[in-house]
Amino acid sequence: MIYGVASQDNTVMILYTLVFLFFAGCFVAPPTEFVSAGITVQNMFSRYLGSEDFNFIYYHQRRTTLTLLVHSLIPLAYYIGLELFAPELDLFNIDQLNIVWTVYLLISLILPGCVLVLAIYWHSKNCDNHPISKQLKLLAGENGTWRTVASSINLEFRRIDKFVSGIQSRLVAVTDSWIIKTSTYYVYIAHQNDIHLTLSDSEEHALSYQNQMAVQYLNITVGRIEPGLKPFTIRLNSLELGDLKEKLQAPIRNARNIVIHQSLSDRFLKAFREFVEENPVYIPSPNMEIEQCIGCMQKMADVKLQKHCEDPAGEPGSEVCVPCFCRPMWCMECMGKWFASRQDQQRPETWLSSKSPCPTCRARFCVLDVCKIQNSL
């Protein structure tokens, strides 16, 4: 009879332990479902943490400390929960505890105590001792302070043109000068000028049987040249690589010749560019001033629409190509993206042989009519 009771206790305890471990695991390393349900430290304490967009560094200093503190309470939560589920263990009766539970209870009380002391130390003197501040101090160099670096990062993170990928607490962000990766207890930061980027690894996952496409994830190692700063790895979907590269200043070395699955638009742009390179060039008149591309505002306009194909000149608005008299206003990428956006998205194989209206005057053109502007230099 006594044996029967004991084994029933054990079953409850084992079941409780398994369920607890599952939820604790999901809480510490939340899968996407947990993040979207809002069961994360960030969401639970969002009022205390402030705004990530507005004050990035201070937000993450608080977030990492708080996460460590909350996670250090998990063993104690297990203990209290177990008493509620299996009261016959009598865990709250401290005099009756056996040696195993006494040691467990002591550790689960000492652990958050130590983390609390550490947290107070980190946040004393306005966070001077926080690990993120120490990293920023290394980035600031001899004469700078970590606060100047922090305000530069905060300022750039507020801009909308940054590259962002990933979910909360596993974010990769690239701003004009910084590469940032957040993790559960830390935030890695590197200055764009002081890094070596290497494509170190790739993984492929079959998505699902409805969608035959495989997703490819790329691991890019960010090596930092400042002494004392370890390299870190960012991981992203290969389809995001094009956007990432637009924001990066340094090239990504692909020493292992990993084959990258490009997005449809990247593949089209490559073909579009190869096609246009074959077309006759446009020689601008000497007094023509070439302006910035009005699509991206980053590159100079470098293509001009000049009717070269065999189509008989037709009426504007008809299906045949007509001459365009617009001055050069677009760069090759923006023109290619515009061209692709005007095509039947379900039939990419038809794109190169199709037509598009000029983004400015709506005159129809084909790939044969896109001419590179001859460089005057």
Ligand SMILES: [Zn+2]
């Ligand atoms: Zn452009």
Ligand SMILES: [Zn+2]
């Ligand atoms: Zn035009």
Ligand SMILES: [Zn+2]
């Ligand atoms: Zn044409």
